[in-house]
Amino acid sequence: MAIKSRVHNGEPRNVAFDEARAAYYSTKRDEELSYIRSGGDTIFAGSNQVELFLMCMALAKYMNKSPKELKKRVNNIPTTAMREEGKWLILALGIVDNKTLTCLKDEGPLYTEAEKYAEAGFEVLQSLLAYHGRGFGQFLEITLRKIAEGKIE
Amino acid sequence: MQLALDTLKLFNYRYYYGEHIIHFSNDPKKNVTVIKGDNGAGKSNILNALTWCLYNEEVHSDKKTTSLPSMNTEYIAELALNNKEGEASVTLTINVDGEMWEIKHTITGYGEKDPSWTEEEPKYKFHESFNGLKVTYPSNGDLKIVEGIVAQQLINELLPSALRSFFFIDGEQLREFFEVDASYNLQEAIEKLSQLELVKKTESSLETYRKYLRNKLQENNPATSQVQNEINKKETQLRKFKDDKERLKKQSKDYQTEIDLINGFLQNYNTGTIAHVSKEIARLEKFIKEAKEKYVKELNSKNEYLVTSAPSILLMDTIDDADDIIQQLIEVGDLPPKIKESFIQELLEKGTCVCGTPLTDKSRKTLKDYAEKIQISELTGIAFEGRDKFARHKDLIKEFPEMIESFNQNLEQYEDIINKCNVELRDNEGELHKYNIDEINEKLRKSHELDQKIGELNLKLKGIERGIEDTEKNLKTLYIQENTEKGKSKAHSEFTDKIELVQDTLQVLKNVEERVKEKIRLSLEENTKKYFLSFLREEGLFRDVTIDRDYKVSVINNQGWNNLDDLSAGQYLILGYAFVVALRTITGYQAPVIVDTPLGKLDPTHQDNITKNLPKLLDKAQLIFLVTSSEYTPTVQKNFSSYMDESSYYEIQKCQNITSARLIQNGN
Numbered sequence: 105m106a107i108k109s110r111v112h113n114g115e116p117r118n119v120a121f122d123e124a125r126a127a128y129y130s131t132k133r134d135e136e137l138s139y140i141r142s143g144g145d146t147i148f149a150g151s152n153q154v155e156l157f158l159m160c161m162a163l164a165k166y167m168n169k170s171p172k173e174l175k176k177r178v179n180n181i182p183t184t185a186m187r188e189e190g191k192w193l194i195l196a197l198g199i200v201d202n203k204t205l206t207c208l209k210d211e212g213p214l215y216t217e218a219e220k221y222a223e224a225g226f227e228v229l230q231s232l233l234a235y236h237g238r239g240f241g242q243f244l245e246i247t248l249r250k251i252a253e254g255k256i257e
Numbered sequence: 258m259q260l261a262l263d264t265l266k267l268f269n270y271r272y273y274y275g276e277h278i279i280h281f282s283n284d285p286k287k288n289v290t291v292i293k294g295d296n297g298a299g300k301s302n303i304l305n306a307l308t309w310c311l312y313n314e315e316v317h318s319d320k321k322t323t324s325l326p327s328m329n330t331e332y333i334a335e336l337a338l339n340n341k342e343g344e345a346s347v348t349l350t351i352n353v354d355g356e357m358w359e360i361k362h363t364i365t366g367y368g369e370k371d372p373s374w375t376e377e378e379p380k381y382k383f384h385e386s387f388n389g390l391k392v393t394y395p396s397n398g399d400l401k402i403v404e405g406i407v408a409q410q411l412i413n414e415l416l417p418s419a420l421r422s423f424f425f426i427d428g429e430q431l432r433e434f435f436e437v438d439a440s441y442n443l444q445e446a447i448e449k450l451s452q453l454e455l456v457k458k459t460e461s462s463l464e465t466y467r468k469y470l471r472n473k474l475q476e477n478n479p480a481t482s483q484v485q486n487e488i489n490k491k492e493t494q495l496r497k498f499k500d501d502k503e504r505l506k507k508q509s510k511d512y513q514t515e516i517d518l519i520n521g522f523l524q525n526y527n528t529g530t531i532a533h534v535s536k537e538i539a540r541l542e543k544f545i546k547e548a549k550e551k552y553v554k555e556l557n558s559k560n561e562y563l564v565t566s567a568p569s570i571l572l573m574d575t576i577d578d579a580d581d582i583i584q585q586l587i588e589v590g591d592l593p594p595k596i597k598e599s600f601i602q603e604l605l606e607k608g609t610c611v612c613g614t615p616l617t618d619k620s621r622k623t624l625k626d627y628a629e630k631i632q633i634s635e636l637t638g639i640a641f642e643g644r645d646k647f648a649r650h651k652d653l654i655k656e657f658p659e660m661i662e663s664f665n666q667n668l669e670q671y672e673d674i675i676n677k678c679n680v681e682l683r684d685n686e687g688e689l690h691k692y693n694i695d696e697i698n699e700k701l702r703k704s705h706e707l708d709q710k711i712g713e714l715n716l717k718l719k720g721i722e723r724g725i726e727d728t729e730k731n732l733k734t735l736y737i738q739e740n741t742e743k744g745k746s747k748a749h750s751e752f753t754d755k756i757e758l759v760q761d762t763l764q765v766l767k768n769v770e771e772r773v774k775e776k777i778r779l780s781l782e783e784n785t786k787k788y789f790l791s792f793l794r795e796e797g798l799f800r801d802v803t804i805d806r807d808y809k810v811s812v813i814n815n816q817g818w819n820n821l822d823d824l825s826a827g828q829y830l831i832l833g834y835a836f837v838v839a840l841r842t843i844t845g846y847q848a849p850v851i852v853d854t855p856l857g858k859l860d861p862t863h864q865d866n867i868t869k870n871l872p873k874l875l876d877k878a879q880l881i882f883l884v885t886s887s888e889y890t891p892t893v894q895k896n897f898s899s900y901m902d903e904s905s906y907y908e909i910q911k912c913q914n915i916t917s918a919r920l921i922q923n924g925n
Contacts, residue, residue: 112639131731142719142724142727144721148560150557150561151564152727155565158568159568161568162571163571166571167624185734187648188642189649189650192647193569196575196576196647199643200575200579200582205586206636208639208640228592244294245661249657249661251571251573251654252573252654252655
């Protein structure tokens with residue numbers, strides 16, 4: 105059993121995505137655009153919003169994209185739905201970007217920055233899905249395998 | 258409740274031209290009735306008559322007769338030639354706790370010469386004009402008559418439709434029952450036997466009351482109304498999901514039944530090769546279906562793993578860098594153990610050390626520097642937690658190639674099986690097509706179409722199950738939010754307390770429901786195992802019978818493998834009997850058991866064992882066996898003799914014309 109996390113400082117209640125992405129983040133089964141709806145045809149089908157958010161954020165950082173401002177925030181992903189491991193990916197980004205630990209005294213700005221990364225990463229994901237279509241899963245698998253095996257610098 | 262059949266009256270029903278009555282013994286000590294007839298004489302018509310009368314369904318799918326109308330064909334010819342309307346019916350009288358009920362299913366209609374009618378080959382068509390059910394039963398000293406749906410509901414309360422597979426048994430169809438329908442039927446039977454209707458009704462009323470309370474609270478407390486609106490929406494969505502799930506499951510079962518009928522038709526077709534090839538096709542289709550399901554399940558697991566692992570792997574360098582930053586702080590001593598700021602301030606204010614020595618300027622400076630570091634020291638705990646999480650991410654990254662390899666290997670394995678079976682399937686279908694029989698081709702096409710539909714339904718079902726899971730998760734979060742909001746509003750505590758009480762009660766009821774069902778499942782499992790192993794004479798062949806949480810039945814052999822699909826026909830029959838006895842043992846449910854071809858697939862040793870023990874284990878319950886001459890051996894007759902009286906033996910005499918039969922009591 106995982107040890108209960110110590111209280112994070114200034115952790116926000118929700119994480120946001122841009123309003124323009126709302127349809128893609130939708131959990132409604134009849135939302136055709138949704139990447140995560142059950143029964144959809146992306147590898148995210150049945151995943152939750154947190155997973156899509158973290159994927160976008162990680163993609164942006166991996167592809168060296170600059171964080172992008174959100175035009176209109178939709179505060180829809182409760183932080184309670186995020187596992188500690190996921191939160192620490194956001195915090196790791198903050199620690200590295202700020203090159204200090206003091207940023208952990210108030211996590212709010214780190215989450216805001218993560219939202220901007222996720223916004224930039226969303227565009228990357230969108231273009232990858234458009235390019236690879238149903239083959240995106242295979243592309244992701246190969247890429248991740250190469251990274252994990254140290255074959256990509 | 259105690260149920261016993263009294264009489265069964267067949268009137269122009271299928272093989273039985275005119276009126277035929279079977280009287281069943283109501284003596285609990287003489288609980289066996291035997292109806293003997295050759296193959297094709299009309300034994301199965303008796304089992305059909307019972308289920309047709311009670312449920313408007315005919316369980317024994319005798320493929321040669323399914324295309325025939327329920328009305329006797331000789332009688333239809335007579336009607337056509339005399340240009341008049343006639344009636345066919347099955348009337349069942351049942352003794353229900355000492356009171357007589359009469360159930361009558363009637364059809365009326367008229368016959369007509371088929372356009373292809375000739376003197377040499379006369380052919381007729383039947384046009385049904387009425388099809389109805391009537392139940393007459395005693396009520397407050399009078400006889401009450403109900404018809405149609407009300408009558409059907411009454412019968413369902415008496416002999417629940419969900420249980421009929423366990424009491425109206427076709428010995429030849431048991432393999433299909435356990436392979437295809439068992440889990441669905443078991444689930445239904447357990448639902449029914451758990452007698453949880455009252456709990457369900459209470460749940461439904463409480464849910465309505467909770468809705469009412471929420472609406473009241475919303476009127477008075479707009480702050481919570483947003484959350485509650487969301488809850489109402491989600492609850493409606495959840496109900497819809499659950500209804501859809503039930504509907505799809507039923508539809509899928511109906512399609513499967515249709516496929517089984519087609520497979521049965523093909524298997525029973527007139528040539529041995531066609532029967533063999535059809536059986537092989539059915540086996541391969543089932544195998545492919547299972548392999549496809551496993552493939553999809555594995556693929557979903559792999560995708561889920563990819564999606565959850567991807568962020569860690571893509572951020573591998575970031576995780577390393579963040580971990581290095583913490584490590585460096587530890588190494589230079591900038592991340593000391595957590596120190597209380599108040600403790601340092603106290604030392605500085607007092608001007609003395611804990612040992613009483615006055616603070617020097619140097620020690621004052623050190624303490625002041627330390628106070629500055631406190632900011633970071635407060636983060637020590639959280640930083641160490643971070644390192645722990647980073648270590649987990651690193652482990653995940655390390656394991657990734659191996660995990661993906663394992664997923665791929667499993668997927669390849671399923672793909673191989675599917676491809677291999679598809680090749681075999683095509684070969685077998687090619688073999689069948691050689692016969693160029695239009696009807697076979699049409700049936701095969703229909704079977705494929707239905708199979709595809711089942712696949713689509715299963716996909717939809719999976720989506721709905723995910724939807725149910727997600728909605729339940731969302732609702733859980735919303736309930737927490739609702740409680741938080743309600744906590745803020747003391748003025749409406751009366752409503753909030755009531756809502757909480759209703760919610761708690763609903764939770765308790767759900768737990769009760771689960772526990773009762775689980776208890777029945779475990780008890781059914783234990784008893785089925787006990788009777789199955791005791792009925793089997795070959796000791797040590799099997800070691801267990803299990804019914805898992807999805808109500809899937811497994812028969813475990815002595816090497817630990819599930820042998821259900823490879824049981825012999827006789828072993829299926831024994832498993833069926835074990836179920837019936839187990840159901841009876843755990844519920845005390847007293848209903849007659851009617852078995853068509855009860856011993857045909859058993860060797861003499863097992864015939865002896867079953868006929869000796871079944872009447873004893875199901876004492877007081879009527880046992881009606883529809884047997885062939887070869888089943889009714891002297892040993893079986895001897896074993897049954899003490900459970901039968903003179904009037905409980907019937908013989909079916911096949912008339913010269915193949916579509917007519919006569920029932921003769923006690924062979925006279």
